[in-house]
Amino acid sequence: MKTILTLLLLCTLARAVDDLDGVAARVNGDPILVSQVRALTVTRESELRQTLKGQELVEAIKTFRAVQLNRLIDRLLLLQELKRKSFPLPPNAPDSQIDAAIKDQFSSDRRQWLKRIKPKADIIIY
Numbered sequence: 041m042k043t044i045l046t047l048l049l050l051c052t053l054a055r056a057v058d059d060l061d062g063v064a065a066r067v068n069g070d071p072i073l074v075s076q077v078r079a080l081t082v083t084r085e086s087e088l089r090q091t092l093k094g095q096e097l098v099e100a101i102k103t104f105r106a107v108q109l110n111r112l113i114d115r116l117l118l119l120q121e122l123k124r125k126s127f128p129l130p131p132n133a134p135d136s137q138i139d140a141a142i143k144d145q146f147s148s149d150r151r152q153w154l155k156r157i158k159p160k161a162d163i164i165i166y
Contacts, residue, residue, distance in 0.1 A: 064109055065165040067116045072109065080108040113163060114154055118142070121157045 063071045081104055088100050118138055122129055127145050129137060142153050 063166055065113055065163065067113055068120055068162050070116060070120065072112045072116060076112060077105055077109050080112070081105050109165065113165075114158075117154065117157055117161055118150065121153070 061073050061075045064074045064077050065072045081101075084104055085101055088097060088104070092100055115135070115138070119129060119131060119133070122138070122141055122145075125145065127141055129141060139150055142148055142150055146153065
């Protein structure tokens, strides 16, 4: 009985932590939420939990989350820069639409453009 109550309490606490949505990073003042990162990582994290254990699992999840956070940062930088250049796209625009806008409007590809705008950005990762 004590074990069941402990498990119930732990599940409740885990759910409460998930409900708190903090800021994972800020890009030029615009937040990227923890929930946005989790949405991109939840499936892969489940797969990792089935195959890895201990410190190896922890490191794999940290690495995967960092990669996904950096992808979100890059995407937000591109959207901000397109908006600044008077070529606004909705935040949910597909990557293909972002790439096409960069190529059509600025004769460049995504990587070249990121190399130019990223050093100028104010990025804070929490």
